[in-house]
Amino acid sequence: MRANRRRTAAATSALLAGVLCAVPAAAPASAATEYGIDVDTAAAGPQISDRMYGIFLEDINHAADGGLYAELVQNRSFEYSTADNENYTPMTSWEEVATGNAAGNAKVVNDDGRLHERNRNYLRLALPADGGEYGVVNSGYSTGITVSEGKRYDFSVWAKAPGRGATPLRVRLRDAQGEPLAEPLTLDADERGWARYSGTLTASSSSTTGRLAVTGSGGGSLSLDMVSLFPRDTFKGRENGLREDIAQKIAALDPGFVRFPGGCLVNTGSHEAYEGPDWPRERSYQWKDTVGPVEERAANHNFWGYNQSYGLGYYEYFQFAEDLGAMPLPVVPAMVTGCGENRATDAPELLQRHIQDTLDLIEFANGPADSAWGSLRAEMGHPEPFGLTHVQVGNEENLPDAFFERFAKFRGAIEAEYPGITVIGNSGPASGGTVFERAWELNRQHDVELVDEHYYNSPEWFLSNNERYDSYDREGPKVYLGEFASQGNRFSNALAEAAYMTGLERNADVVEMASYAPLLAAAWDTQWTPDMIWFDNSTTWGSANYEVQRLFSANTGDSVVPSTATGTPGAAGPITGAVGLSTWNTSAEYDDVRVTSAEGETLLSDDFSSGADGWTHITGAGTWAVENGAYVQTETTGENTMVTAGDSGWTDYDLEVTATKREGAEGFLIGFGVRGTDDYYWWNLGGWNNTQSAVERTSGGAKSLVVSDDTTIEAGRAYDIRVEVRGRDATLYLDGEKWGGFTAPTPEPFRQVVTRDERTGELIVKVVNAQGEAARTSIDLGGARVEPTAELTVLSADPAAENTADDRPVSPETSTIEGADSSFIHTFPAHSVTVMRLTPQD
Template structure:
């Protein structure tokens, strides 16, 4: 007999009592969907793959101001006056600083790079020319505004101040440091020192905050006359993570540690392999260089600085030593990434300099010695001098990041790998598969890695929630005898709970394939709310607060409850209809000027749905403000702004289906080609044929769902400037065929299932519990008949649930998505449990 539906029960009850009852509703009066029915069968007698303790980890890259002003606890912005327009067009060496005076004191301030500098790598310093005017106790100097809204201090907390200084005054110069509020009122007692001698000397002391504020300032002033030089003005909270000097911001480090990560991948990302690969060489040193580990160790005042790929300055105060120390502190395996001398992240250049390649290979060998060598070795001694005689125990190292020139990259990778394995056979060398989840670069790099017997291949992808719901089985078909997968960067493109749910659904597939997927890390890790370059992110922060996104809560739940081995299980699926692709059509460009003409859309029976040669203007097209510069010129529809990105204009009916779109397209100037859209529902939900994309290196059809893209088919087609192309897109049901100049270019059938109900079961050897992990990413509750395959040891189970609205976002003020602990009763070999709509649920069930 079919189960009786809840609404039928309500109707029967209403009839019996003579009262009409409404359907169930939420607090906001929206109706509650009827439960969907599922089954979940667990097979404890079978053995699934073991899950390595390093399965889940974290990836730290200095993006979104994650280091300076973020995890690195330094409170002074631009402490060494090294900011430059090379870092950011708005920067100067005095960014973050302004002059101040009291008691009638006067003077001038300028930054200098000359022979009197602190050292060759710390080149710019502050020169104060003091007039000697003013009353006793007067002062002239500078004030630092800190990161974000100001210097964040807590009442009663201690802050370590230090500065390097020198003076030309024989009797010395009296220097004062003090915390102030934004209006200049004191927030601490003054800290004074007398600078003596015209050689650089470090002066230090402690300031105690008298109030709590996020908007404090650090004032450094001098009394008297003469020339005073200052550099490396620093203010550090005494209360860093683990109390370490030059340490980490405590709340951020604790949130990372709470994830219990199995590994820490660092320092990038795009930082690793973008920019020049040359070594630091004064006086012709470069400010746009790839991240090179030797620049980042030793005394902080002697470390190099660099222009950050993401558009700001990086001080390298947080360097390789601190990364290794942090990994050790949180019990994570360190996994550094070194440049392979082939740029990535859209730059696509290979360095052909044998001497430079040999130097980077040697640098990598030296890095392993720095991490693992005895104190009697050259680089092991450097590590010991920094305070860590014991080796860090490096076992994995990745060469390169997201290179889009597969053969050039792999030629260099082989040389790195051979040198490392010859001297350090215990270190696993990790390769990569480029910047996407599929495509020609991906396929070629996997082929090269497989042929070379590489142990681990690093995959990266950022896709829509739809993609993650559709690709749970991605690793089911991977070769069990081939290289294993390191999923080094992945995320669904937003920070809503719908994104986190799709990631959770995907993670059940990662665990089910734990024999193939050995390491996985969501990215990026950190983001400053005041200035960031990327979304989504796991942990958000401002100068005083930090909070986990909904994705953080999902990651933490999985990372804290991984288990040791997968227990095979099987669940029923959700019935799904295969609706045809429907939508209007569109034209767009990306960093390119292009002309479109003779747009024609016809139905399958030949009926003309749209015919536009633009002789009557562009009135049939809808454009959004700020999306390029469109106009009709010489009988064509032209987008002329070469700097504009995603200039989509649309025409037609969102209900169109089974049609042919034809258009003539001519590239006029710029770096890419054409974007011809179909199946357009709105600017964030459509398909487009991207011809000559990625700086005119390849072409693809991309599907965009809620702003997140995924690639459906691609090849190496490029676009010539000045040539007119005939483009034809044929849509039939969910099948699309594309023709370029009358020749079939490619096609696809978009029939992947976005399954909202996913599960995996693992066993925790330490507790003997089964961990039943269920994701229900749909509006309907999932009423599930669970068969454990054996009697449990207890009739109760521990439950942890994440639940929320799909659009819910965690903020500093509100965390609508957070774990809720409860106890489930009535657990038996077979029992029924209803998993809430839009939820992630973990059941810990004791077994015999």
């Protein structure tokens, strides 16, 4: 049992930093919906894994360099390149600096004089001989280097000064205006070749715009590499460590596991081995590049469009997991690309090398200190094994058959040598569709123990799919929900996720682990949103989503107590809205649009013989024109070119249209239930670069997949399309044949789950009320007697609220209520997540 499962009510209050006060039981509100929760306290539900909630740490949004990794110098080894980012050069974040009129020269060099074969570039300075100083200054990340008065900062550099005596190095910390932030540091570089020099700077004042200058004097040549500045105060005091405030934010989640290092950067790009100074810069993440002395580690192009130094490497990831008390979960390349790419590596020798690399990784983590790779771990400071139990092979592969062919070889080799290791598979990049279905079929065929699912869907999807895992096979593979998030950082997103998480816990016999993603984001350069924890150079803050994850992690419980709740009256409604036509990076033409009611009344008929005046172009993308009696979108660019016609109040109708693809990457998009630019369904025929077709639902601007298959679209061929809408049901026909259909899921704003803390006996009642009315709720504990005083922890805010660097409107408040009993009434606020801890009577 993990520590957070044992937490008392008082400890939970302290963790969540709430405001403790005694308040009377909530009175019925005038605008409240009536609910009931029945708890079967005599029944036993499934056990909940000690690692139910964990974290997924990928270097996206500058999560590592410039973020969690505490190094303050950007581009410390002059390795930045246009291969990383078109705006990068080896001198990115560096400028030349001189005292007075001193003359010098700075040149980034890539030759045999380098520090290490993997550390390709270094800086060569020609120094002035007239007593002046010349060198370079680094501006850090974003606005500059953040320092705090009285804090110590550890400087180091690798330097060589060939053919001469000692060369004085002067190290200074200044702000953007040139004002000193610390007393200068003087070091002497000698002529013994590359050597590491270090010292400590103590900040005399605070700044967020610091600059680090390194200069030399006395003439001759001075070479520099690995120019570094670390705060002395890192997480757990680790050398080459982690930024303390960000790491503490993560630690507050009390994660059960840490998945690393990706994500898309694991299995995209080249899989080639290191081949010397000119090896490919767009390589997959390979663990052997990231261990050993920091100055000997490679730098690499990051899939997300910047450089990664590998200063935060596999050793540091394992160490961080250990410091958190969490299970490490590394992910290795499967030799099949994912994340939008469709390519499998066929070279047998390369495949075998990666399989051996994975076996070596397990030895690095678990092998004795005198084994080949265990000895490296010991040399790095950790003679004891890390206790690795799980390895994931691959991530979001779009070619499930090719993936499983290779996955089976990885798993076979791992289980033969390390039978105690669990090898995790995956199901592709979405919550459904042809890749997902085929991947799950193969996972079952191969008796995979744990399957990683990923999906990023709309809040409406999460509110509508709480029962997703109710129907999963209890005898089949278990689920690791490795990446999930609703598409936004507003409190409404967090509410939808909380509602969904009650279903994860209720199905704890199927769902073993879950992790929100992405974890971290630099406010100054973000490649993906939403994100759980945000930071700038001096501050970190948890999003509304973070507060939900922290609340659930602190109050998971050990086992589920079966319970049921009444639904929200009127939550279900028909598919309602106008019709639409659109394209995605494709030119297409449409003709003979006809909409008729279920009773046969003509609502719309347009053959475009008289133009297209009845249609409104609502997105601005693309160019529409009537050509030869058809309505044509003429451009092959533009990701949504939608035009609409009709009444937003339409329901129970048939839509018919003839569509022809002219040219471009995809097919065509037929909209129905269109209620605005961010609220509609569309039938996406020939989507995803013409690899599949699907119905997608857009709500609040966020898309979710409803149903899909592998239909593709031919250019130049006319297709007859028919969509029948009846209430919440839609049936779709292509060329007279039924393509598929669905019943629109019902968003349910009121969700609950009850669990038990086995140490204290407490019942933990988690209730999500994601609507604008309070929920007056009768709670029946089936005769179980509890103490009248109960603790509440509540997140409640405007649904549009977002936490920022300066404002935290979404934060927990803790209080007590009186009047709890075997049956009692409590009113849950509108737009709220509530944890109620009920203590059993002796």
